[in-house]
Amino acid sequence: MLQLLHIELIKIFSKWRSYIGFLAVSILVPIIQVAMYSEGDQYFVLFTQQLRQVFDFTGHLNNGYLIAFIVLNSLFVHIPLLISLVAGDMLAGEATAGTYRMLFTRPVSRFQVVTSKFLAALIYVNALILWMSVLSLGLSVLVLGKGELLIIGSKITILAQDDILWRFGWGYLFASLSMCTVASLAFLFSALVENAIGPIVGTMAIIIVFTIISSLDAQILDNVRPLFFTNHLVGWRMIFDNPPEISRIFTSAGILLGHAICFYIAALSIMLRKDILT
Amino acid sequence: MSSGIPVIEAKNLSKNFGNVQAVENLDLTVCEGDIFGFLGPNGAGKSTTIRMLLTLIKPSSGDIHIFGKSLFSHRNEILRNIGAIVEKPDFYLYLTAYRNLELLGRISGANTSEKSIMEMLRLVNLHERAHSKVKTFSYGMKQRLGIAQALLHDPKLIILDEPTNGLDPVGVKEMRDLILMLAKERNKTIFLSSHILPEVEMIANRMAIINKGTTVVQGEVRQLLNGGRTTIRFTVNNMEKAKGVLAQSRWSNVVTHFDTTDIHLEVENEETAEINRFFVHNDVEITAIESTRSLEEFFLSITKESDNG
Numbered sequence: 355m356l357q358l359l360h361i362e363l364i365k366i367f368s369k370w371r372s373y374i375g376f377l378a379v380s381i382l383v384p385i386i387q388v389a390m391y392s393e394g395d396q397y398f399v400l401f402t403q404q405l406r407q408v409f410d411f412t413g414h415l416n417n418g419y420l421i422a423f424i425v426l427n428s429l430f431v432h433i434p435l436l437i438s439l440v441a442g443d444m445l446a447g448e449a450t451a452g453t454y455r456m457l458f459t460r461p462v463s464r465f466q467v468v469t470s471k472f473l474a475a476l477i478y479v480n481a482l483i484l485w486m487s488v489l490s491l492g493l494s495v496l497v498l499g500k501g502e503l504l505i506i507g508s509k510i511t512i513l514a515q516d517d518i519l520w521r522f523g524w525g526y527l528f529a530s531l532s533m534c535t536v537a538s539l540a541f542l543f544s545a546l547v548e549n550a551i552g553p554i555v556g557t558m559a560i561i562i563v564f565t566i567i568s569s570l571d572a573q574i575l576d577n578v579r580p581l582f583f584t585n586h587l588v589g590w591r592m593i594f595d596n597p598p599e600i601s602r603i604f605t606s607a608g609i610l611l612g613h614a615i616c617f618y619i620a621a622l623s624i625m626l627r628k629d630i631l632t
Numbered sequence: 633m634s635s636g637i638p639v640i641e642a643k644n645l646s647k648n649f650g651n652v653q654a655v656e657n658l659d660l661t662v663c664e665g666d667i668f669g670f671l672g673p674n675g676a677g678k679s680t681t682i683r684m685l686l687t688l689i690k691p692s693s694g695d696i697h698i699f700g701k702s703l704f705s706h707r708n709e710i711l712r713n714i715g716a717i718v719e720k721p722d723f724y725l726y727l728t729a730y731r732n733l734e735l736l737g738r739i740s741g742a743n744t745s746e747k748s749i750m751e752m753l754r755l756v757n758l759h760e761r762a763h764s765k766v767k768t769f770s771y772g773m774k775q776r777l778g779i780a781q782a783l784l785h786d787p788k789l790i791i792l793d794e795p796t797n798g799l800d801p802v803g804v805k806e807m808r809d810l811i812l813m814l815a816k817e818r819n820k821t822i823f824l825s826s827h828i829l830p831e832v833e834m835i836a837n838r839m840a841i842i843n844k845g846t847t848v849v850q851g852e853v854r855q856l857l858n859g860g861r862t863t864i865r866f867t868v869n870n871m872e873k874a875k876g877v878l879a880q881s882r883w884s885n886v887v888t889h890f891d892t893t894d895i896h897l898e899v900e901n902e903e904t905a906e907i908n909r910f911f912v913h914n915d916v917e918i919t920a921i922e923s924t925r926s927l928e929e930f931f932l933s934i935t936k937e938s939d940n941g
Contacts, residue, residue: 453722459718460711461740629689631689
């Protein structure tokens with residue numbers, strides 16, 4: 355199994371498309387950093403214009419933590435697409451290339467092949483999130499320094515400088531789980547089709563459709579809405595509440611994990627029954 | 633060559649895709665040391681059968697035993713001893729030939745030392761392109777790389793589906809020599825599906841012809857080709873005299889055609905000697921006799937019979 359996993363990782367990192375995600379993050383994050391470094395204070399004043407009529411803002415609020423928080427917020431928009439590029443190609447790519455025939459006539463079970471591919475996709479996702487965290491948190495703190503984190507949402511939260519780092523740690527961990535769920539969905543689509551475009555489009559379509567459905571004010575959806583995995587992809591934000599509601603965080607993580615497992619089992623079951631005709 | 637010990641035994645093998653019956657109650661026996669030709673017209677079910685032998689497709693019913701063990705309960709153990717090319721050689725185009733062999737070899741439990749891989753690439757004459765990406769390879773080169781990956785883990789049984797596709801005449805001859813060498817010198821059993829009938833005729837000792845998913849005929853190539861009626865070519869010195877005596881004999885209705893020095897007759901096997909005696913008795917000098925029944929003729933006649941039900 356480890357041998358297969360190693361081989362799958364070699365295959366992933368031998369393809370140029372696997373580096374698109376890393377490249378995108380490497381371009382996106384420094385652009386935000388440069389923008390915030392040069393004009394961040396003006397943005398901050400503009401953004402807090404109304405609040406300044408009530409509150410006084412003091413201290414170094416345009417700091418590395420704020421950048422890392424902004425970048426983490428972008429996760430929901432950009433990263434699923436980048437992840438689908440790779441996770442969606444794991445099985446469909448073999449079908450397109452005709453290499454299923456080579457792979458599935460080896461003395462290893464389909465379960466082992468599919469599972470090693472799934473694990474390789476998850477490792478890729480975590481590597482991407484790790485790279486994003488190094489760039490967005492590490493580099494931002496290095497360039498813009500530390501400070502309090504001001505979060506303006508439905509309520510205003512101000513986190514003390516020494517109360518932030520652990521939240522980012524757990525936040526990135528939760529973000530990894532979110533993106534692993536997205537990767538699992540792309541992997542499931544990858545088992546269903548024979549080209550890599552389908553899983554990318556399918557995954558993004560599911561995320562968009564379920565996000566729209568979630569925002570519909572229909573009573574009929576009240577019971578099922580909390581179970582939509584798309585509602586929990588940004589569950590990491592709860593870690594930045596003060597104090598964080600641990601039970602809600604675990605519920606969200608459980609729903610994401612449950613979906614990821616279901617997507618994997620469905621993909622595995624399809625592949626175990628599939629006749630290889632390509 | 634053939635030891636008589638069955639390596640592949642398929643019984644009542646069937647596969648349907650929805651309403652389409654691709655293979656129906658197919659029986660197949662391939663023995664150790666055989667070069668087994670697997671023939672059939674397009675759509676006969678050859679590829680489906682090969683895919684079932686390699687567990688790419690699950691049969692709807694029937695049994696497959698390979699090396700005396702059930703394929704479904706001893707899959708990995710059996711596949712460890714099979715090397716195969718199925719239809720066309722597809723590889724990871726973004727990897728080099730060397731890397732492809734290394735990865736596929738590692739999954740098969742082959743010796744993937746540099747020496748071993750380079751030896752295999754040398755065998756198929758790709759050693760100079762070992763570190764080129766496969767996307768730069770021609771179809772013929774990929775076909776040769778396909779042979780290399782099939783042999784890398786030193787399997788006992790080699791399943792080749794159209795292995796000469798895309799090869800130039802030199803490549804075809806090299807492939808033929810390679811298959812013969814593998815069977816004779818390395819005691820491999822070869823299961824060869826091909827459309828090039830003279831190729832199969834030249835190298836296979838046993839064969840099966842399938843049509844509409846069913847085995848039409850199976851057995852020793854030599855026996856199958858000589859069984860039934862045979863076309864005999866008599867080369868004569870005096871064609872006019874030969875034509876004259878034939879015209880007045882009971883053999884006139886078995887003559888298929890004449891050319892400059894040859895008379896072609898379609899007769900039963902045992903009648904050959906009798907016709908020879910007839911010519912000698914009538915002072916027609918015979919300079920050569922040749923019994924010819926090509927696989928192509930046999931294949932066409934047998935599939936036509938099967939088509940007619």
